Amino acid sequence: MRLAPAVFLGGVVGTALRFGTDLVLPHSADQFPGGTLVVNTLGAFVLGWLVAGLWTRPAVPQWIKAALGPGLLGSFTTFSAVMVSLVTLVSAGSWALAAAYLAVTLTLGFAAAALGLWLGARAAGRAATDAGGTP
Template sequence: MNQAKCLLSIAFFGAIGGCLRYFIGIAFPFMGTIVVNLLGCFLLGFLTFLWLNFHTVASWLSLGLGTGFVGSFTTFSGFCLDNVKLLLAHQMFTAAGYICLSVVGGWLAAKLGMTVGIYVGQRLQLGKDR
């Protein structure tokens, strides 16, 4: 595996993911972090299970999309900071809901992504077999 190709792929897709996260944060001022994290969970589940089960993908592309795009698109630090802000504002119920929605929603989004990835892969496989 060519390390330079992998690093360039991570940098390229990371720049796109970071910019997209910024624009989603503008579009959804408070909910932006939840939106990107749930979408990221879905995307990583989808891509992982589609590629693992049905397609061979070049490692530079897998690293670029997984580590680069999804890694820069999602934000654990933003999730934590949002919770600290809510706790400092004495919004305990909102903070608890935010944590539950993020964790449970993230798990469900990853599971949905996995399910969709397997479904799409099976459909693509059926198309190849005809």
Template sequence: MTAPRSGTTGTSARADALPRTPAGRRPRWDQAPTVVAVALGGAVGASARYGASLLWPTAAGTLPWTTLWVNVVGCAVMGVFMVLITEVRPVHPLLRPFFGTGVLGGFTTFSTYAVDAHTLLDGGRPRTGFAYLALTLCAALAAVWLAATVTRRLVAWRQR
């Protein structure tokens, strides 16, 4: 058995390894509801994306339209959602992690976007691969911007 380190009063090395907050206290499990909200939302979003891939499968070597539209729709919904929760009315603190991070994070799939582009490029279809990269990027950015702009205008119109 070893002697305790200076400054400790018999606490185990394992307890000393736990992270501490800036005030020096060990953190409570305050983030557990947020983690659960994100996990549940992610399951919903990923299930919806999987359902879309079953409904509209993509043939090998072609532009992955389903992934493109999933990402564009997810970005548009994010534009609407962010305007509503930041500019229109306050919402429950767990709604943003559940819906924004969880549902929309699980629904959109930019990792699949990268894999699809890589598959097209490696499969000898560079034009299709680069077109897919550019089209998804431009469409997703345009979707979030357009959805946020339209939502702001509709909200302002309703408030008159």
């Protein structure tokens, strides 16, 4: 139960960052949801970096991991926002834009996570192949 305040505080920060991004990168129902794409790509990268780098260090307290992972990044990035954007684009008749958005979201998300894992492993002083826990 001691981790709950850390997740809560991380969530407050992540939500504020997400709201700020939506203010800086607004879009209408028939426009490409660039803010959501930026947020989720950045979140995938940071989570990959944390998992391969910071999370592997025994000295890092659990409350830090909880605050940054499920707290900050869990509230900053949202799968539901991707789905709402897709449904909104389709409802507006922008099928091609919706398909492009989904393709770009998946491609950039996986690429950003892979890059984050690789850089996190390098920062932790391990080979990239060791980032997944395999010897």
